[in-house]
Amino acid sequence: MTIITSPHELTGSDLYVDLRSLLGRELYVKCEGLNFGGSVKMKAAAAMIAAAESASLIKEDSLIIESSSGNLGVALSVIAASKGLRFTCVTDRRCNDLTAATMRALGTTLLVVDEPDPEGGYLQARLDLVRRRCAEDSRYIWLNQYANEANWRAHYDTTAPEILKHFPDVDVVFVGVGTSGTAMGCVRHFRDMGSTARIVAIDAVGSVSFGAPAANRLIPGLGAGVKPPMLDPGLFDDVVHVPEADAVRTCRALSARGMLFGGSTGTVIGGARTWLDRHDPRRLLQAVCVSPDMGDRYLDTVYNDAWVAANFGPQALLPPF
Numbered sequence: 001m002t003i004i005t006s007p008h009e010l011t012g013s014d015l016y017v018d019l020r021s022l023l024g025r026e027l028y029v030k031c032e033g034l035n036f037g038g039s040v041k042m043k044a045a046a047a048m049i050a051a052a053e054s055a056s057l058i059k060e061d062s063l064i065i066e067s068s069s070g071n072l073g074v075a076l077s078v079i080a081a082s083k084g085l086r087f088t089c090v091t092d093r094r095c096n097d098l099t100a101a102t103m104r105a106l107g108t109t110l111l112v113v114d115e116p117d118p119e120g121g122y123l124q125a126r127l128d129l130v131r132r133r134c135a136e137d138s139r140y141i142w143l144n145q146y147a148n149e150a151n152w153r154a155h156y157d158t159t160a161p162e163i164l165k166h167f168p169d170v171d172v173v174f175v176g177v178g179t180s181g182t183a184m185g186c187v188r189h190f191r192d193m194g195s196t197a198r199i200v201a202i203d204a205v206g207s208v209s210f211g212a213p214a215a216n217r218l219i220p221g222l223g224a225g226v227k228p229p230m231l232d233p234g235l236f237d238d239v240v241h242v243p244e245a246d247a248v249r250t251c252r253a254l255s256a257r258g259m260l261f262g263g264s265t266g267t268v269i270g271g272a273r274t275w276l277d278r279h280d281p282r283r284l285l286q287a288v289c290v291s292p293d294m295g296d297r298y299l300d301t302v303y304n305d306a307w308v309a310a311n312f313g314p315q316a317l318l319p320p321f
Ligand SMILES: Cc1ncc(COP(=O)(O)O)c(C=O)c1O
Pocket: 039, 041, 069, 070, 071, 072, 176, 177, 178, 179, 180, 181, 182, 183, 220, 221, 222, 262, 264, 265, 292, 293
């Protein structure tokens, strides 16, 4: 039994889905979306607030501000509400209505960017707005998830040790890269523990994080229009760039089996399948991947037939397995 007195005490989940019967290979999905914030970002959010508190940065009149495509915003909204803090989330028009409504219901002030920066896309436009607000009003405290050490440390201290505890002989771990907090925390922990597991970063086609060309992307969470400052690409054994249509098809194949996962989970599992098919044709490896969130925030997109057909064509409606 787990009893908590406030929602920020429940940041993780140690549940794994065994996909062997579905994929015919040993791939376990670590489900990080089962908490009050509904995503892996509860870990980074709680760790960044705790770090700001222990550095005595948060005063009575402080206004927490952060840029988020959605999940960190929801996580910070939960934590701010539970701690009586005021939070402003700078997001963009790709943030879906349900996510925006969730943040508002939790008492958060939303600033929505309508125009992408011509070079750095929506992310750059959001960061510019945060910087402007901080320059105008000294009460703002920008947590800056893209550069905040507490972001990757949260995963160094929790996500990676959890995987190693349950799968000490794991051969390969697949982790999606947004800010890169999850992936950097995991790869550093595995390296420091002397694990020989290969750590494979999963990115979206169109993301510039690993030096690939920029292109329009529709699924929030994974990938970036600006290279994440805390990302060290050299630490990873490999990187897979997953087309969004593959992510969508993977999500829908899983939902057909009762598992309504989020878009970046589809990206990570799709990328894991691609990598494993190429590197492990005899299906001998044990693999774990990290699922950042569940699918309820994607009902209007990934799970909407008309949206999928309009954006990726009718073939994206077909399950890949
Ligand atoms: C749905 C989803 N997946 C993946 C990520 C990426 O995680 P990280 O920022 O730790 O790289 C995020 C981050 O916002 C997210 O919201």
